[in-house]
Amino acid sequence: MGLCPTVYRFTRKTKCLLLLALCLCVLAWVAAFISGTVKPFELVPTQVQKWERMGSEVEAGLNTEPGGLYTPTELLQTKEKEEEELPKAPCPKKSPLLRGPLPLSFEPALTLGRVEGENGAVSGGQYQPADCVAQQSVAVLIPHRNREKHLLYLLHHLHPFLQRQQLHYAIYIIHQAGEETFNRAKLLNIGYLEALKDYSWDCFIFHDVDLVPENDHNLYTCDQQPKHLVVGRNSTGYKLRYKGYFGGVTALSRQQFLKVNGFPNSYWGWGGEDDDLRKRVELQRMSVVRPPAAIGRYTMVFHQRDNGNEVNKDRMRLLSKTSDMWKKDGLNSCTYQTLSVERPPLYINVTVNIGKPPSTH
Ligand code: UD2
Numbered sequence: 001m002g003l004c005p006t007v008y009r010f011t012r013k014t015k016c017l018l019l020l021a022l023c024l025c026v027l028a029w030v031a032a033f034i035s036g037t038v039k040p041f042e043l044v045p046t047q048v049q050k051w052e053r054m055g056s057e058v059e060a061g062l063n064t065e066p067g068g069l070y071t072p073t074e075l076l077q078t079k080e081k082e083e084e085e086l087p088k089a090p091c092p093k094k095s096p097l098l099r100g101p102l103p104l105s106f107e108p109a110l111t112l113g114r115v116e117g118e119n120g121a122v123s124g125g126q127y128q129p130a131d132c133v134a135q136q137s138v139a140v141l142i143p144h145r146n147r148e149k150h151l152l153y154l155l156h157h158l159h160p161f162l163q164r165q166q167l168h169y170a171i172y173i174i175h176q177a178g179e180e181t182f183n184r185a186k187l188l189n190i191g192y193l194e195a196l197k198d199y200s201w202d203c204f205i206f207h208d209v210d211l212v213p214e215n216d217h218n219l220y221t222c223d224q225q226p227k228h229l230v231v232g233r234n235s236t237g238y239k240l241r242y243k244g245y246f247g248g249v250t251a252l253s254r255q256q257f258l259k260v261n262g263f264p265n266s267y268w269g270w271g272g273e274d275d276d277l278r279k280r281v282e283l284q285r286m287s288v289v290r291p292p293a294a295i296g297r298y299t300m301v302f303h304q305r306d307n308g309n310e311v312n313k314d315r316m317r318l319l320s321k322t323s324d325m326w327k328k329d330g331l332n333s334c335t336y337q338t339l340s341v342e343r344p345p346l347y348i349n350v351t352v353n354i355g356k357p358p359s360t361h
């Protein structure tokens, strides 16, 4: 009995204290609510609530304070970026744009301006499909000197042809400066080395300036084996000239060309260098593949033998030594001086000093 009043008194005191504390809490909460720092039932906003708030604030154009998660412009830019960077699908294995054999035109009045106008999507000599990722990145290498009209005809046909094939490509003109004997093979080695400074191309097309492909099913891509694309041309009745013929236009992957140490540098003047490359390919136990005859058709613009590209009388002797020479004479021994690299819209022009044949030293 004596204990009861004490307990009663103690409990009442505690109750008073608790009531006081509660009153203080309610007062503080009401004060905070009135000052706007707290909303009822939102003492700790969840992340979802934060995002929802941010979204509605962005819509209302409100959340512009620097400390905010995003400003409205940033959010819009992020959205645009996401749309831009959506990964493109690979281009189909067979392009739907191919049109098969097409009539070619060689108009004397054709101008570079017109060809540029027809190929607005090409810039700095390079193109890639807008809406898919090309199956291969291809560098077309063209050895050149004093054949401006042929070059114009080739650019006119080759650009739309390669675009129909949905390739990522660039066209390199390797221009031999000076009047010394022409050296097609060395220029092509230089083209390979210079093009790789721009991009790690998968595939290289070694292309005469005067050969225009007639059928866009003749794909400018590289295969498991080196490819010879000129099965026949107008002036030879569209027949293969001889069994091991490897001239005109060939396609070797970056690795295949490296494996054979490129072309020889020592063939000055006309002939032999194409056979040497075929021998290098065979020495590496690779074989040559070709498209069907109906597809590998070219028109060669008529021309006479150029001054400065006289028949190479040494070619048979050189050809008998390919198996000894291929390791020493090629990409690994190709010395030259780059005089200029220009990038007009439709091609990359590399002008080089390649020296002269040793006998005239
Ligand atoms: C054949 C081959 C060619 C090459 C050559 C022997 C074909 C279709 N072509 O061509 O690939 O093996 O024999 O070297 O079989 N060039 C110039 N300016 C010159 C000289 C040559 O630009 O002053 C370039 C040009 O790209 C030309 C290429 O070198 O297409 C080959 O020379 P060509 O056309 O005179 O020789 P051609 O038709 O007998």
Ligand code: MN
Pocket (backbone or CB within 6 Å): 208, 210, 300, 303
């Ligand atoms: Mn020719």
